[in-house]
Amino acid sequence: xxxxxxxxxxxxxxxxxxxxxxxxxxxxxxxxxxxxxxxxxxxxxxxxxxxxxxxxxxxxxxxxxxxxxxxxxxxxxxxxxxxxxxxxxxxxxxxxxxxxxxxxxxxxxxxxxxxxxxxxxxxxxxxxxxxxxxxxxxxxxxxxxxxxxxxxxxxxxxxxxxxxxxxxxxxxxxxxxxxxxxxxxxxxxxxxxxxxxxxxxxxxxxxxxxxxxxxxxxxxxxxxxxxxxxxxxxxxxxxxxxxxxxxxxxxxxxxxxxxxxxxxxxxxxxxxxxxxxxxxxxxxxxxxxxxxxxxxxxxxxxxxxxxxxxxxxxxxxxxxxxxxxxxxxxxxxxxxxxxxxxxxxxxxxxxxxxxxxxxxxxxxxxxxxxxxxxxxxxxxxxxxxxxxxxxxxxxxxxxxxxxxxxxxxxxxxxxxxxxxxxxxxxxxxxxxxxxxxxxxxxxxxxxxxxxxxxxxxxxxxxxxxxxxxxxxxxxxxxxxxxxxxxxxxxxxxxxxxxxxxxxxxxxxxxxxxxxxxxxxxxxxxxxxxxxxxxxxxxxxxxxxxxxxxxxxxxxxxxxxxxxxxxxxxxxxxxxxxxxxxxxxxxxxxxxxxxxxxxxxxxx
Numbered sequence: 143x144x145x146x147x148x149x150x151x152x153x154x155x156x157x158x159x160x161x162x163x164x165x166x167x168x169x170x171x172x173x174x175x176x177x178x179x180x181x182x183x184x185x186x187x188x189x190x191x192x193x194x195x196x197x198x199x200x201x202x203x204x205x206x207x208x209x210x211x212x213x214x215x216x217x218x219x220x221x222x223x224x225x226x227x228x229x230x231x232x233x234x235x236x237x238x239x240x241x242x243x244x245x246x247x248x249x250x251x252x253x254x255x256x257x258x259x260x261x262x263x264x265x266x267x268x269x270x271x272x273x274x275x276x277x278x279x280x281x282x283x284x285x286x287x288x289x290x291x292x293x294x295x296x297x298x299x300x301x302x303x304x305x306x307x308x309x310x311x312x313x314x315x316x317x318x319x320x321x322x323x324x325x326x327x328x329x330x331x332x333x334x335x336x337x338x339x340x341x342x343x344x345x346x347x348x349x350x351x352x353x354x355x356x357x358x359x360x361x362x363x364x365x366x367x368x369x370x371x372x373x374x375x376x377x378x379x380x381x382x383x384x385x386x387x388x389x390x391x392x393x394x395x396x397x398x399x400x401x402x403x404x405x406x407x408x409x410x411x412x413x414x415x416x417x418x419x420x421x422x423x424x425x426x427x428x429x430x431x432x433x434x435x436x437x438x439x440x441x442x443x444x445x446x447x448x449x450x451x452x453x454x455x456x457x458x459x460x461x462x463x464x465x466x467x468x469x470x471x472x473x474x475x476x477x478x479x480x481x482x483x484x485x486x487x488x489x490x491x492x493x494x495x496x497x498x499x500x501x502x503x504x505x506x507x508x509x510x511x512x513x514x515x516x517x518x519x520x521x522x523x524x525x526x527x528x529x530x531x532x533x534x535x536x537x538x539x540x541x542x543x544x545x546x547x548x549x550x551x552x553x554x555x556x557x558x559x560x561x562x563x564x565x566x567x568x569x570x571x572x573x574x575x576x577x578x579x580x581x582x583x584x585x586x587x588x589x590x591x592x593x594x595x596x597x598x599x600x601x602x603x604x605x606x607x608x609x610x611x612x613x614x615x616x617x618x619x620x621x622x623x624x625x626x627x628x629x630x631x632x633x634x635x636x637x638x639x640x641x642x643x644x645x646x647x648x649x650x651x652x653x654x655x656x657x658x659x660x661x662x663x664x665x666x667x668x669x670x671x672x673x674x675x676x677x678x679x680x681x682x683x684x685x686x687x688x689x690x691x692x693x694x695x696x697x698x699x700x701x702x703x704x705x706x707x708x709x710x711x712x713x714x715x716x717x718x719x720x721x722x723x724x725x726x727x728x729x730x731x732x733x734x735x736x737x738x739x740x741x742x743x744x745x
Contacts, residue, residue, distance in 0.1 A: 496615035499646030
C-alpha cells in the first residue's frame with residue numbers, strides 16, 4: 143500500500159498512525175515498509191483505519207483524535223496494490239431524502255463527514271494524552287503498523303495483530319449534531335447528537351409545528367476548524383400540496399389511443415383519407431382528441447382526422463387525447479401523380495440514373511420521367527415521343543431505356559428528348575470500378591452573381607485517381623440559390639443549397655452559401671448641410687445613401703458620427719446637441735464616404 147497524505151491545509155497535526163484490524167493473528171515487521179510504501183500480508187484479510195491526532199488550539203493540552211476509513215474504492219484486497227490518497231480537511235454533508243415532511247413525521251437523510259478523496263470519519267474522541275503519538279520508535283507498537291512523526295517522517299514499527307471483532311470502545315467520544323432551524327432563525331428548534339449521524343439521519347420531528355425549516359449536520363470545529371458544518375438543506379413540515387383526488391366512479395380515465403393506420407401513401411391528385419382514432423377503454427369519459435400535422439405544406443389534417451395531400455414529401459399526423467395527452471401517429475407519404483392535368487405544362491425530364499459507370503459490354507436499364515407543373519411525374523421510357531441518342535456509338539449505345547457499354551474504355555453522353563425537353567446522362571466505361579467520388583471543395587461561399595468552378599475526381603479501386611468533371615451528373619437542391627453545370631456553380635440568390643455530383647452509385651456533396659450582392663455606394667447626402675442652434679437645443683439630421691444602381695437607403699443609424707469640437711456640440715446617431723456658443727463641423731461616415739454639416743451655436 144502506498145500512502146499519500148496532504149497536510150498543507152492544517153498546521154495542528156501532532157501525528158498519525160495506521161491501524162489494521164483482523165480476526166486473525168499475524169505480525170508485521172519494520173522491514174515490511176520502505177518510505178511511504180507498506181507491504182501487508184496478502185493472506186490476511188484486514189480493514190485499515192488511519193488515526194489522526196490534532197492539537198486543540200483552544201486548549202493546548204487537549205488532543206482531538208479522528209479515526210478515518212478509506213473510500214470503498216481504495217479498500218485493500220489480497221494481492222492488490224493500492225494508493226491511499228488522503229487530506230486532513232473534512233466537511234460534514236447532509237442529503238435529505240425529501241423536501242417535504244408530514245406533521246409529526248420523521249426527517250430522513252444520508253449523512254457523512256468526509257474529505258475530498260471520500261475518506262470518512264467514523265469515530266472522534268478527546269484525550270489529554272499523546273503517548274501513542276510521541277512514544278519512541280523502538281517501543282512496542284500498541285495496535286498500529288506505522289506512525290507519522292511531527293517532523294513529517296514515516297516511522298514503521300514492529301506490529302502484532304491481535305484484534306477482537308466488534309466495535310471499539312473509545313473514551314470521551316464526540317458525535318455529529320443534527321440541527322434544525324425555522325426560517326432564517328439562528329436558534330435551533332432541534333439540536334441532537336448521535337453516533338448514527340456519521341452515516342444516516344432518521345429523526346422524529348414530533349411536536350415541531352408546520353412551516354419552512356432548514357437542517358444541517360454540524361460537527362466538531364476544533365483543531366483549527368478541521369471539520370466544517372454541512373450546507374443548509376431546506377424542507378417544509380406540512381406541505382401545502384394537495385393530491386389530486388381519484389376519479390369518481392362515473393369518471394373513467396383514458397388509458398391509450400390508437401390509429402387504424404401506421405403509414406399511408408397518397409399522390410398529389412388524391413382527394414385524401416380519413417384516419418380513425420380508437421380510445422381505450424372504450425367507456426372512457428372524455429373521448430375528445432386533437433389532430434396535428436408535422437408538415438402542413440405536404441399534408442393537412444382537420445379535426446375530424448381527414449388527411450388531404452398538398453405536395454410531394456412526408457408528414458407525420460399525430461392524434462392526442464385531451465384526457466391524459468395520450469398520442470399515436472401515422473406517417474403520410476405524398477408522391478407525384480403519374481397523370482398530369484390537361485392544362486399542366488411539361489417542366490423537365492428526370493432519369494432514374496443521372497450518370498453511369500459501367501464495365502465494358504455491361505448493360506444498364508434506366509427509366510425516364512416527364513415532370514409537369516402540377517407535380518405529376520409520368521414515366522415515358524417507352525413512349526413513342528421519347529427519343530434517344532448517343533455521342534459515341536463505339537463507347538455506348540442506347541435503345542428505349544437500355545444502355546449498353548462498348549468493348550473499349552471511354553466516355554459518352556446519352557441524350558434523351560421528349561416534347562422539346564431534354565436530359566443528358568454522362569457515361570464512363572472503365573475496366574476498373576470506382577471506389578469513391580470526390581469534389582475539389584466541400585463548402586463554397588459566393589456573393590450573388592458570382593461563379594466558381596469545381597473539379598470532380600474519381601478514386602478507382604486500384605488506387606489511381608481520374609478527373610471526371612465533365613463526365614458526372616451535377617445537380618442543385620435549390621436552383622433559386624445556386625445552379626450548377628459541369629461543375630461550374632453560379633450564385634443566384636441569398637441562402638444555402640447542396641450541390642450533388644453523381645457517377646454510377648457514388649455521390650459527393652458540396653455545401654453552397656450565397657450572400658446577397660453588395661451594393662456599391664455612389665454618394666451620401668444629409669437633410670441639412672448647415673444650421674444655427676441655440677445652446678441647449680437639439681436637432682436630428684437624416685443621412686441618405688445613394689447607390690450606383692440608383693437605389694437609396696436611409697443609413698442615419700448605421701453611420702459613424704463625430705463632432706470636430708465637442709465643447710460646442712455633440713452628435714449621436716444623427717442627433718446634434720448644442721452645448722455652448724461657437725462653431726463646429728459634424729461628420730458622418732458610411733462605407734468610406736463622408737458627409738458634413740456645419741453647425742453654429744449661439745447663446
